[in-house]
Amino acid sequence: MASLSLQHSTHHFLSRALPTRSKPKPTSIRMSLQQNAPSIAVVGVTGAVGQEFLSVLSDRDFPYRSIKMLASNRSAGRRLTFENKEYVVEELTPESFDGVDIALFSAGGSISKKFGPIAVERGTIVVDNSSAFRMDEKVPLVIPEVNPEAMENIKIGMGKGAIIANPNCSTIICLMAATPLHKRAKVVRMVVSTYQAASGAGAAAMEELELQTREVLEGKPPTCKIFNQQYAFNIFSHNASVLPNGYNEEEMKMVKETRKIWNDKDIKVTATCIRVPVMRAHAESVNLQFESPLDEDTARDILKNAPGVVVIDDRESNHFPTPLEVSNKDDVAxxxxxxxxxxxxxxxxDIFVCGDQIRKGAALNAIQIAEMLL
Structure with a gap:
């Protein structure tokens, strides 16, 4: 492991960041580049999720007539290659949204709060990956496979801007599996324990986990800049701020967002969120209590037919979902x-769920929302 450079290895774990196709299409003209398609802006394009936005846009042949790469002035001027064309990263300003139909935001809550409304004023539909607008009653909080009806009145060409919020990654991964069962038997109480990867804290956290792993194996003190304690060979309570009720912010996001997405203020939800030394993809143990009886065989059949879900449930060989198996995958296992x-x-x-936090937990969900706008 020591022979791998940090830069090389981090690139490996974010290998889908700048999209390249192993099987190029026979024609040299990309179907996604179309003159009658929407114009797109990616805000926070140099971050882990911003890079994954580009990967998913390319993988899904999302149609666009133009795309802007936007970031802070610190990253402005960098060059990125996307679908065989070179782009210069531009500094994010209010004017950035002139003529932009869809803006994909993943630059943090403060940037979203400042520039989201500005984009809307200029007629842009914002798909925001931060927590800035999730609990705003006027903003739909959407998982396309779960509650597409929440944004049914928002479309490209309606002549005005809007904001649609991407839920928290842990909420998305949990509800992808829990919702099909909820629709059959109605969940009255849900208990969730999460096992969250470094990817949830961004590329810098992934780099620090790898660096710490190497340092600990070499008998050196670990570098603790992103987290204030050793992450390698350790687990600890999620690094979100702890609230007066004893829950941290990540846990309360799951409680509040589930109620909003399921449109049920009475649903009982409790969560314990933990960081584990996994590079990419979150895992969650979910206990569901139902209003109506639901046996495990019926539940398994429901989940096998649920969109965006794959069942890995082989008791005989003790084979169940793992973060490695879902990394860089669209489906939640x-x-x-x-x-x-x-x-x-x-x-x-009881069920156990794994999903790629950067993919379905962030970028893919946002692009699916954008697809529903077309």
Whole structure:
């Protein structure tokens, strides 16, 4: 491991950042570059999620007539290659949104709060990956496979801007699996424990985890800049701020966002969010208590037919979802599907869910929202 340079290895874990196709299309003209398609801006393009935006746009042949690469003045002037064309990263300003139909934001909450409304004033539809607008009653909080109806009145060409919020990555990964079961038997209480990867804290955290791993193996003190404690060979409570009620902000996001997405203020949700020394992709243990009975075989069939979900549930060989298996994958994997023995009458289930935090937990979900705008 020591022979791998940090730069090389981090590039490996973010290998999908700047998209390249291993199987180029036979024609040299990209189907996604179309004169009658929307103009796009990517805000925070040099970050881990911003880079994944580009990867997903390319993978899904998202149609666009032009694309702007936007970031802070610190990154302005950098050159990026996207779909065989070179772009210069521009500094984000209010004028950046002139003529832009869809803006994909992943530059942090403060940038979203400042520039989101500015973009809307200029007629742009903003898909925001931060927590800035998620709990705003006027802003739809959307997982396309779960609650597409929340944004049914927002389309390109309606003549005005809007903001649509991307939920928290942990919420997306959880609800992709829990919602199909909720629709069948109605969840009345959900208990979630998360095992969250370094990717959730960005590229710098991924670099620090790898650096710490090398340092610890070499008997050196670990570098702790992103997190204030050793991450390698350790687990600790999620680094979000702890609130007066004892929950941290990440846990309360899951509580509040689930209620909004499911449009049920009475749903009982509790969460414990933990950082684990995994490079990419989150895992979650989810306990569901239902209003109506739901047996595990029926649940397994429901999940096998759920969009965006793949079932990995092989008890005989003890094979269930792992973060490695879902890294760089679009689907959320679910397994360990079993009856909750502490509840009578098939009233509860335990499941284990894994999903790529950068992909479905962030960039893919945002691009799917953008596809619904077309």
């Amino acid at each position: 679910v397994g360990r599907i079993r009856q909750d023995l502490s509840l009578d009458g098939d009233q509860g289930l």
